[in-house]
Amino acid sequence: DGGITQSPKYLFRKEGQNVTLSCEQNLNHDAMYWYRQDPGQGLRLIYYSQIVNDFQKGDIAEGYSVSREKKESFPLTVTSAQKNPTAFYLCASTTHRDSKNIQYFGAGTRLSVL
Amino acid sequence: AQKITQTQPGMFVQEKEAVTLDCTYDTSDPSYGLFWYKQPSSGEMIFLIYQGSYDQQNATEGRYSLNFQKARKSANLVISASQLGDSAMYFCAMREASGGTSYGKLTFGQGTILTVHP
Numbered sequence: 001d002g003g004i005t006q007s008p009k010y011l012f013r014k015e016g017q018n019v020t021l022s023c024e025q026n027l028n029h030d031a032m033y034w035y036r037q038d039p040g041q042g043l044r045l046i047y048y049s050q051i052v053n054d055f056q057k058g059d060i061a062e063g064y065s066v067s068r069e070k071k072e073s074f075p076l077t078v079t080s081a082q083k084n085p086t087a088f089y090l091c092a093s094t095t096h097r098d099s100k101n102i103q104y105f106g107a108g109t110r111l112s113v114l
Numbered sequence: 115a116q117k118i119t120q121t122q123p124g125m126f127v128q129e130k131e132a133v134t135l136d137c138t139y140d141t142s143d144p145s146y147g148l149f150w151y152k153q154p155s156s157g158e159m160i161f162l163i164y165q166g167s168y169d170q171q172n173a174t175e176g177r178y179s180l181n182f183q184k185a186r187k188s189a190n191l192v193i194s195a196s197q198l199g200d201s202a203m204y205f206c207a208m209r210e211a212s213g214g215t216s217y218g219k220l221t222f223g224q225g226t227i228l229t230v231h232p
Binding site for chain 2: 031033040041042043044045048050058088090092094099100101102103104105106107108110
């Protein structure tokens, strides 16, 4: 089955700790995205990548880092510099071959601070 | 200024009735796309329907249709014959094409919680 897999489903971070959220897709999509969702809010873009080995900051990139070494994978690291990391994180991907560029999402990771 | 505005924090509908969820948008880009997503309590965002700014016809996908009024900058989602499983949060989103510097970026509204009553 093609899709986007995010892991873990739940993650807990201690003070001063970096944590990494995984996002893998087997849809052969070119672009991948990370969004953050706070309770009762819409999604805000953290980082995105249109192609392997290239990525751009979104609206709220401070305290986060990403890499795109493989087309299938776009991990997000929440660093200790992110002072309010508790949120729901969603990964998405899309293909450049379709002009609609519909973004398809994974099931998300809920991050909490201990 | 808000680029996507959803003015209904919550909506209620009786099962089998139709419901309209409002969305207005703000852009000066002539080329843009409008999307609706459903987010059930599990959290996953499910794509429902897409409307391109140059599309002449309103988009339809099964029980979902998009009432696109370009001059008013509105893109309301109509769900016909509501089902209990339609209870969820619904988000309107826009993708602008200008500049290429934010390729594919979606801007989301705040969402509308839909509750379907039996």
